[in-house]
Amino acid sequence: MVTTQQATRIVLSRAVSFGEETVSLQQAVGRILREDLVADRDFPPFDRVSMDGIAIQYGRFANGQKTFKVEGLQAAGAPQMTLADSGNCLEVMTGAVLPKGTDTVVRYEDVLVKNDLATVQVANIKAGQNVHRRGMDRRQGEVIVKKGSPLSPAEIGVAATIGKPFLRVARLPRVAIVSTGDELVDITERPRAWQIRKSNVHNLAAAVSGWGIEARLFHLPDDKKNIRQVLSEVLDGYQAILLSGGVSAGKLDFVPEVLEELQVEKLFHKVSQRPGKPFWFGASEKAVVFAFPGNPVSSFMCLHRYFRPWLRAGQGLTPIEEKRAVLGTDFYFRPDLTYFLQVKIRWGENGQLTATPIEGKGSGDLANLVDADAFMELPKGRNHFSKGESFRILFYR
Secondary structure: OEOHHHHHHHHHHOOOOOOEEEEEHHHHOOOEEOOOEEOOOOEOOOOEEOOOEEEEOHHHHHOOOOEEEEEEEEOOOOOOOEOOOOOEEEEEOOOOEOOEOOOEEEEHHHEEEEOOEEEEOOOOOOOOOOEEOOOOOEOOOOEEEOOOOEOOHHHHHHHHHOOOOEEEEEOOOOEEEEEEOOOEEOOOOOOOOOOEEOOHHHHHHHHHHOOOOOOEEEEEOOOHHHHHHHHHHHHHHOOEEEEEOOOOOOOOOOHHHHHHHOOOEEEEEOEOEEOOOOOEEEEOOOOEEEEEOOOHHHHHHHHHHHHHHHHHHHOOOOOOOOEEEEEOOOEEOOOOOEEEEEEEEEEOOOOOEEEEEOOOOOOOOOOHHHHOOEEEEEOOOOOEEOOOOEEEEEEOO
């Protein structure tokens, strides 16, 4: 049996890159960029009006002129106009090019426009106000988004404005999620008294979809021959396999035995943690295998604690920034295991996170995940955890 720290190191040692691919902007959110996004021209590309109003020469106002004849309207999206008389003004719209011969914009709220005359109603204005100068944000050729950055809507907006309808991104692994057990039936079926509907595979698939992965779902009955046949095919066609169930010490838990028969090297089996103690991890030439226990809380916790960091490492990302919270009440846990306590997180007025234990009925209590929103990682080697102590938390929403 290994510790959680040892298990983490072993899992991360098997992280690999899966190459690159080109995707459309619509498919790129959440992916990892594999090229620099470079400004194709200055940002903004012209002196841009930032408020609706009138454009004037500041020197005229500074010399005491308050009323300006309106020559016309400079609209956004129209070619740049030129002020014919420096003592006049042009009405301007937000986003328009600043007209030639002007340098300052006075917003409509500070101007009275009547009979083609605009009178400034305030005593003071600043030279160059309400003008977003060319190149103020970025210069042509400047890197705006660096290779290796996660792509959020903010980066998608930048890609669009520099004319990039497609982006090079890190390729995601092909993932299979496999449930095991004769007690499981499809979610559309009415289970008999001794059966339950499949939930783990859908729970795990929903989680990985949030990380950009469309997993393929499989099911294995408690039959060694069938397990061997299906796993052989899955190992050949997928790069990451997430199994749920069949890894404990039961007489029908054939998964570890079959995996080793299929030349999957066992890297560890059992972690000193709860939930998720029977977790089995191994690798073949083509795939890594995360064989999680079948209890839903166990598989769900292991996915976030081990698979997600492995996935991020393969994408070239740094480890998830550790977040901590203070325990909201005293808590006792006697076994010498790292305990992943389900907690509800509350933000205090001072910005501090407080974690309130949401104890369920064990690792089979799937419904309890709904009431909590994170796991708090309580270290092994002690059994009393005091109110106000700070521990690592693992958010799952």
